[in-house]
Amino acid sequence: MKAYPQPLPVQPPARGADVLSLKRERTMYSVTGSDRLDDALELAAPLNEGPPAPAVSGAWAAIESLLYHPGDKADPDSERNRAVAADRLAALVACSWPRAELTALSYRHGPAEEDALLGKLEVAATNAERCQILAAALGGGDKLALSLPGDVAAGQRMTKVLANPFRELGDVRAVFEGVLRRLYRQRNIVMHGGTTAAVALDAALRTAAPLVGAGMDRLVHAKLTLGLEPLDLVARAENSLALVGDPLGPSLTHLLD
Structure with a gap:
């Protein structure tokens, strides 16, 4: 009989569905009565570490409760009438992605000797300012001093997005739509088919959980800081995706502002 030096985990690792805005804004829950966003967070709670069936059903219930409107027009015989919520969440996450990548990269730039870019980043007062500085540097052809392969790849992605934001963000949105659909x-397989052993269930959760977490994080942040309702924020995201890259359109670092 084999002995293990350390206890074995009783559940799989977390899936990466984190809503960090609750911590940053020092908010645990709503105390003003019924709140749809608060209810959605409760529904989505199993997504991070719960069993697959409750995770997928709770996550979709949270998404649909916030991003589907009874007035949405679609073919009643098609799944598109509810899957529109997935497309809306994809637009929201696509808009939040460049700023998240740029923020992370701004802290990974580490030249052997301080350069002009590092000097500007060190005096920036907020992450939003760091993103703008880094975006201007990458757009101007500057090279970042990155050591990890993942960071190098992220820098290359951001360079491509800055060169053609409309096309690149459109492609990213399409990928996110596929994952969330x-x-x-x-x-539907779990709730209507009554099975918890679908072949693609674990893979779907692994890829969708971080996107759902990122989307919920943006919805929470907008509600707590700007008082924006979920569908209002999604409308802003869809408008930004339509206008990004235009001279009069939004900046890549302020798509949700």
């Missing part, structure tokens, strides 16, 4: 189909 797959989550919706797995939810």
Whole structure:
């Protein structure tokens, strides 16, 4: 009989569905009565570490409760009438992605000797300012001093996005839509098919959980800081994706502002 030096975990690792805005804004829950966003967070709670079936069903219930409107027009015989919520969440996450990448890269730039870019980043007062500085540097052809392969790849991605934001963000949105629609189909298999052993269930959760977490984080942040309702923020995201890259359109670092 084999002995293990350390206790074995009783559950799989977390799936990366983190809503960090709750911590940053020092808010645990709503105390003003019924709140749809608060209810959605409770529904989505199993997504991070819960069993697959409750995770997928709770996650989709949270998404649909916030991003589907009864007035949405669609073919009643098609799944598109509910999957529109997945497309809206994809637009929201696509808009939040460049700023998240640029923020992370701004802290990874580490030249052997301090350069002009590092000097500007060190005096920036907020992450928003760091993003603007880094975006201007990458757009101007500057090279970042990055050591990890993942960071190098992120820098290359951001360089491409800055060169053609409309096309690149459109492609990213399409990928996110596919991931979140797959989550919706797995939810239907669980809830309507009555099975918890679908072949693609674990894979769907692994890819969708971080996107759902990122989307919920943006919804929470907008509600706590700007008082924006979920569908209002999504409308802003869709408008930004349509206008990004235009001289009169939004900056890549302020798509949700």
